[in-house]
Amino acid sequence: MKYIDEYRDADAAKKFTVAIHKITSKNWTLMEVCGGQTHAIVKFGIDELLPEKITLVHGPGCPVCVTPLELIDKAIQIASKPNVIFCSFGDMLRVPGSQKDLLMVKASGGDVRIVYSPLDAVKIAIDNPDKEIVFFAVGFETTAPANAMAVRQARALGIKNFSILVSHVLVLPAIEAVLSSPECRVQAFLAAGHVCAVMGFAEYFPIAAKYRVPIVVTGFEPLDILQGIYMCVKQLEEGRFEVENQYARAVRKDGNLPARNLVDEVFRIVPRKWRGVGEIPESGLGLTENYMDFDAEKRFEVSEYTAEEPAECISGLVLQGIKKPNECAAFGMRCTPENPFGATMVSNEGACAAYYRYRRHLSKIQTAEGIGV
Amino acid sequence: MCLAVPGKIISIAGDDPIFRNGRVNFGGIVKIVNLSYVPEAKIGDYILVHVGFGLSVVDEAEAKKVFEYLREMGELEELKEVSI
Numbered sequence: 001m002k003y004i005d006e007y008r009d010a011d012a013a014k015k016f017t018v019a020i021h022k023i024t025s026k027n028w029t030l031m032e033v034c035g036g037q038t039h040a041i042v043k044f045g046i047d048e049l050l051p052e053k054i055t056l057v058h059g060p061g062c063p064v065c066v067t068p069l070e071l072i073d074k075a076i077q078i079a080s081k082p083n084v085i086f087c088s089f090g091d092m093l094r095v096p097g098s099q100k101d102l103l104m105v106k107a108s109g110g111d112v113r114i115v116y117s118p119l120d121a122v123k124i125a126i127d128n129p130d131k132e133i134v135f136f137a138v139g140f141e142t143t144a145p146a147n148a149m150a151v152r153q154a155r156a157l158g159i160k161n162f163s164i165l166v167s168h169v170l171v172l173p174a175i176e177a178v179l180s181s182p183e184c185r186v187q188a189f190l191a192a193g194h195v196c197a198v199m200g201f202a203e204y205f206p207i208a209a210k211y212r213v214p215i216v217v218t219g220f221e222p223l224d225i226l227q228g229i230y231m232c233v234k235q236l237e238e239g240r241f242e243v244e245n246q247y248a249r250a251v252r253k254d255g256n257l258p259a260r261n262l263v264d265e266v267f268r269i270v271p272r273k274w275r276g277v278g279e280i281p282e283s284g285l286g287l288t289e290n291y292m293d294f295d296a297e298k299r300f301e302v303s304e305y306t307a308e309e310p311a312e313c314i315s316g317l318v319l320q321g322i323k324k325p326n327e328c329a330a331f332g333m334r335c336t337p338e339n340p341f342g343a344t345m346v347s348n349e350g351a352c353a354a355y356y357r358y359r360r361h362l363s364k365i366q367t368a369e370g371i372g373v
Numbered sequence: 374m375c376l377a378v379p380g381k382i383i384s385i386a387g388d389d390p391i392f393r394n395g396r397v398n399f400g401g402i403v404k405i406v407n408l409s410y411v412p413e414a415k416i417g418d419y420i421l422v423h424v425g426f427g428l429s430v431v432d433e434a435e436a437k438k439v440f441e442y443l444r445e446m447g448e449l450e451e452l453k454e455v456s457i
Contacts, residue, residue: 001400003379003419003431007439015443036375063374089424091374117425119407142375145410146424152391194375197421197429220376223439249436250377250421250429259410259428349374 003249007221008044016226017049020233028236029055029185030229031178031321033171034192035062035349036220042354044222046229054233057185057321060174060274061192063138064091064347065319067167068273070307072097075165078134078300079105079112085128087121088136090114091347096340098307118150118164125154125162134296137164142194144168144285145259148266151287151294163296168285169272171195172203177280179211183322188232190218190225193247198263200255204243212241219247266291275309275343276316315342318351325352326360377423379431380406382416397422 032038038058041047047056060066076097079086086102093102093112106112111131115121118135125133137147147164154162171192178184191204196217204215214235218228228246235242245251265288272284287295297303312330317323325331325344335341337353344350380397387393390409397406397420406420411427414420420427 001379002381003436012440012443015446019446034375061375089374119425139374142377142423142428145428146407146426149391149407149409149426156391192375194377194421194423194428197377227439227442246439248438249432252429256410256428258412262410347374 004221007219007223009223013049013222013226016223016230020054020226020230021051023230023237024051024053024233025237027053027055028187028233029057030188030190030232031057031059031186032190032218032225033059033061033175034195034220035065035347035351036194037190037192037218037225038062038351039349039354040220040222040225042358042360045358046222046225049226050229054229056229057324058318058351059178059189059321060277060319061140061171061195062319062344062347062349062351063140063143063167063169064095065315065343065350066169066274066277067092067095067138067343068275069098069309070273070305071165071167072101073099073307074297074302074305075102075136076100076105077302077305078165078296079110081132081300084132084134085111085113085124086134086136087113087115087124089138091349092136092138094340095343095346118147119153122150122154122157122159122162125159126157129161131161132299133162134300135162135164136167138167140169140171140192140195141199141263142192142197144263144267145198145256148262151266151291152262154294155291163294163299164287165296166267166286167272168267169274170269170283170285172207173280173283174274175207177277177283178320179207179213181320181322183320186213186321188214188236189216190228190232191215193217193219193224193251196245196247196251196255198256198259200253201243201245201251202253208241208243214241215243217243217245217247217251219250274319276313276319310341313342315344315352318344325355328352332356375423377421377428379419379421380404382408382414382418382420385414385416395427397427
């Protein structure tokens with residue numbers, strides 16, 4: 001496919017790899033923020049091509065992974081109600097709640113449906129006027145415009161039997177949380193390309209300056225990621241800490257203004273709990289007062305419910321780049337995609353699931369040895 | 374979750390600011406995509422699509438720059454010195 005295949009060209013990837021080896025003189029730790037990038041890095045073995053001096057740690061950018069336990073429980077409570085059709089992206093169905101997951105609700109007779117787009121849920125609401133349709137609105141800034149539009153369309157069409165359970169999170173506060181942690185070892189960031197396609201990258205300038213970290217807006221194909229790493233390492237080696245845009249074919253400085261405008265109309269910034277991390281101030285989105293009648297938490301009276309997270313899973317440390325998945329004693333042994341302890345083992349974009357899928361549990365420590373560099 | 378796939382717009386319907394949509398071809402698979410957020414998009418453009426929404430028109434000139442960047446690095450000559 002155009003704009004995909006050419007960015008997977010092996011010869012070009014090799015050239016970038018050699019270039020990275022040539023400019024690297026010191027130890028550097030980089031974080032890719034987005035779970036989609038984590039997946040691509042492990043799938044294509046990009047981390048194994050890099051010099052030993054470069055460590056990639058995996059960031060908190062998997063919305064499925066960071067959705068807190070209590071919101072999963074709320075989803076399960078709502079989905080278990082008899083008159084509800086609960087719609088969700090597929091990834092959320094297997095995320096363990098306190099007692100069970102959404103798939104188990106479906107197995108026991110609940111009407112839980114996987115949809116591709118929130119607009120599919122709006123259509124289900126139109127087709128089922130005697131049912132309550134709830135969409136599980138998870139995601140980062142990339143997905144917020146889609147969920148905002150679903151609500152906006154529902155209002156325009158006068159649809160009363162549609163609501164959303166909001167679990168929106170924002171990337172920037174998560175990056176700041178990582179950087180301000182005393183355990184932070186991240187020296188540069190690959191910023192998430194599709195988040196920036198919506199939001200632009202002007203908001204990264206103060207972060208790069210304050211924490212003196214290079215931030216490179218990066219795409220998702222192997223060449224994008226290798227070029228993003230090259231640009232980060234070049235800045236680190238030269239002592240620069242700037243915001244650069246590797247993914248200019250999709251990302252403009254101001255992002256997508258029509259999308260940002262509707263997100264601002266429908267959502268407001270709220271504090272959010274992140275699974276395994278805890279509450280981060282001003283780190284999520286909730287509905288504005290004007291759209292509060294679409295809030296499923298209010299409609300189904302689950303706002304007050306809270307749940308404590310189990311202590312045994314280290315996904316919080318993985319999400320902050322402090323631990324790698326294969327540094328967990330349970331990884332690949334007691335914790336597997338079939339029997340996940342935490343959400344990072346569930347989502348396709350979770351770091352633990354990516355490591356497991358691409359057999360990293362078979363060799364606990366991967367190095368670049370043996371590739372002849 | 375933040376996956377977005379590039380596809381080519383093959384038709385556009387409507388001009389309502391929130392319902393404008395188009396048929397988009399992803400390497401042979403055609404889907405209806407909401408185009409509200411890419412009002413500048415025309416038939417024949419490639420757009421990045423996320424959960425049924427066009428989020429960005431792919432800039433063809435910028436798309437080639439990855440390869441220009443490679444050439445600019447002057448690696449072609451220096452590559453001979455190092456091999457993987």
